[in-house]
Amino acid sequence: MAEEVAVMLKGEIDHHRTEEIKRQLDEIIENTRPLRMILDFKNVTMMDSSGVGLILGRYKRLSERGGALYVKRLSKQVDLVFQVSGLYQVIKKI
Amino acid sequence: MENEMELRFINASENESFARMCAAAFAARLDPTLEQIADIKTAVSEAVTNAVVHAYGGGRGPVILRCKAENGMFFVDIEDQGIGIENIELARTPFYTSGGSGRSGMGFTVMEAFMDSVDVVSEKGRGTKIAMTKKIR
Numbered sequence: 420m421a422e423e424v425a426v427m428l429k430g431e432i433d434h435h436r437t438e439e440i441k442r443q444l445d446e447i448i449e450n451t452r453p454l455r456m457i458l459d460f461k462n463v464t465m466m467d468s469s470g471v472g473l474i475l476g477r478y479k480r481l482s483e484r485g486g487a488l489y490v491k492r493l494s495k496q497v498d499l500v501f502q503v504s505g506l507y508q509v510i511k512k513i
Numbered sequence: 514m515e516n517e518m519e520l521r522f523i524n525a526s527e528n529e530s531f532a533r534m535c536a537a538a539f540a541a542r543l544d545p546t547l548e549q550i551a552d553i554k555t556a557v558s559e560a561v562t563n564a565v566v567h568a569y570g571g572g573r574g575p576v577i578l579r580c581k582a583e584n585g586m587f588f589v590d591i592e593d594q595g596i597g598i599e600n601i602e603l604a605r606t607p608f609y610t611s612g613g614s615g616r617s618g619m620g621f622t623v624m625e626a627f628m629d630s631v632d633v634v635s636e637k638g639r640g641t642k643i644a645m646t647k648k649i650r
């Protein structure tokens with residue numbers, strides 16, 4: 420079990436890519452069982468509502484295993500998607 | 514000055530990025546900010562993804578993307594000939610989804626946040642057209 424795991428996401432997060440990213444994140448969650456998972460959006464150039472479903476699903480999976488999810492370095496565009504979709508009500512920006 | 518384009522493609526998920534790139538490249542002629550380009554890409558991505566996910570019940574069908582630029586305004590339509598939306602008001606409600614787990618029901622809410630206007634025209638069994646506008650300058 421790990422204290423903290425940080426993941427750098429990359430590129431455009433859309434419906435076409437959600438399955439692949441979901442698989443990778445779930446693998447990391449299962450292999451490391453982190454107390455805190457930090458998603459770094461520095462290199463994410465776009466995210467739409469498919470990303471909202473993806474992030475919410477990972478949040479739930481982590482919570483069920485006693486972990487928490489954090490996000491950081493979001494672009495203005497990604498930040499607005501987080502805001503309007505209410506993601507910040509459950510996921511903290513650091 | 515007025516400019517127009519029309520593009521027809523099948524609703525394969527690979528075409529989500531293709532469609533938003535085309536719309537962004539077209540809008541670039543209006544000399545938008547990087548932020549405005551990101552806004553357009555996001556909204557087009559939402560509407561095209563809906564045509565991929567919902568319009569043809571998981572099957573294949575055509576999607577038409579139309580863009581127009583006029584007097585500093587950007588107009589974009591995304592049209593499909595799929596199952597249509599029976600209750601548009603309900604579909605536009607935040608968190609409403611017919612897509613089950615993994616979908617958040619936030620697509621229309623995101624389109625509204627990023628564009629100046631979002632119009633939905635749909636008829637059950639005939640298809641759906643999303644018409645959006647944004648003032649660029």
Ligand SMILES: Nc1ncnc2c1ncn2[C@@H]1O[C@H](COP(=O)(O)OP(=O)(O)OP(=O)(O)O)[C@@H](O)[C@H]1O
Pocket residue numbers: 468469471472559563564566567568569593595596597598604605609610611612615616617618619620621622641
């Ligand atoms: N082109 C379409 N054809 C048929 N139904 C549609 C179409 N677009 C949207 N809908 C209906 O409207 C609902 C809401 O769409 P919206 O994009 O807001 O959420 P979603 O696609 O379900 O989830 P998300 O976009 O968050 O992944 C959909 O669940 C679907 O029932």
Ligand SMILES: [Mg+2]
Pocket residue numbers: 468559562563619620621
């Ligand atoms: Mg959607």
